[in-house]
Amino acid sequence: MSAQHLTLTPPHASQHDYAIGLVLSIVLTAVPFWLVMTDAMGKQATGYVIMVFAAVQMIVHVVFFLHVRAKSEKGWTLVAMIFAMLFVCITLSGSLWVMHHLDSNMMPAHEISQLP
């Protein structure tokens, strides 16, 4: 019973964790919104910065809200997550890369209409 209790409610999850997570999330959310709303930097720089902020905030949520640690569930949660992230990266980068090149190698519409 007590062993099961440990796995159900992670002993390291505390009010402290949620407080840190909340403060970090507020900063990591507010800054990208502020950057985009005020246009403080160039468009491209803002784009890269907010992507980095999103990645960091996702990690903050996983660590402080989902409480994924290397040792939870004997490491299986972490392994499953890394596997899923690998697939997510392949899906996203592969689709964007292939479709971008497909787009740029496509015959422009006005040339198609001029075909005999």
Add this chain to the structure above:
Amino acid sequence: MEHTLTAEGAANPLEFYEAAEHEHADGGGTLLGFWIYLMSDCLIFAVLFATYGVLGGNLAGGPGPRDLFDLPLVAINTSVLLLSSITYGLAMLSARQQHIGATQLWLGVTALFGVAFLSIELYEFMRLIHEGATPQSSAFLSSFFTLVGSHGLHVTFGVIWLLTLMVQVGQRGLTAANERRLMCLSLFWHFLDIIWIGVFTFVYLMGMLR
């Protein structure tokens, strides 16, 4: 080598499966199983994000993100969902201390935040459709409604699940089974918040930058 194998084989014959019954803790694998479901859900969202990434620029002469999105509204929605994650965390902490009243209170607050999030999102969708930006208008809007709508659908089911658990906790108290269910929903709820980080960054903020 062969000699030792035969010597040991004679002493205790090879067993190809575990013959003895062994204990399975009640619901022991539930959390890992639910986690694996969440990871597969993550792949669904990855595909929807990829679809949006590929099709998001095809406006078909219709309105683009800059004409449609209302960033202050998205900021409110983001804060509501973030706060709901925190209140769910507080509900879990109360549940661990076996405080039924506090658990129910925080679950109720989380449900209210969830409903507020859905109402704002529905209001946004209604406004877009009213302005003529329907899912049929362009590839950008089709993929936008599919991605954001799928997330909203997940939140809807999360709220239904949350209300169901509030009834169960009210009737049976914080039993081990109910705690396990609360834990699964907590993973689901925090997971949806993580997906929303992707949505507000890649769809709304990056859309405004185009």
